[in-house]
Amino acid sequence: MSGHRVVCTIAALAAVLTLGCSGGMVRDPMRPGSGFGGPVRLTVENNDFNDAVVYANWQGSVRHRVGLFTGKTKQTVTLEWRGEVVQFEVDFIAGSAFFIDPIDVQAGDHLDIVLMAESSKR
16 A cells, blocks of 8 residues: 555544544534523522522423522522523512513523512512
8 A cells, every 4th residue: 555545544534533523512502401602690689688589481491490599698690591581580588479571591691680679669
């Protein structure tokens, strides 16, 4: 076998191996939760004295508990991106519950929610 033919064979084999190994690294940007672009971060600033439980209602998905946010604190959490629209539900412990208007969201976004004190809502 000539030297030129050996080099071409090795190059072709390397190209096939490279293409075969890289196939698992491709992500589908149209599939929610595929990890394309990263997770969604949510910062909740709870200005009320009561603790609040926050739920995420992703369009086309089920209600998902985000967490408990202590009164008079500010916390940031990370969520898995599950769709292009999310609506948050806030349930104050020993208080009222309400929905926040739906928000357009993409993977990698950082959302901020400010919960007003109960006394300022009256």
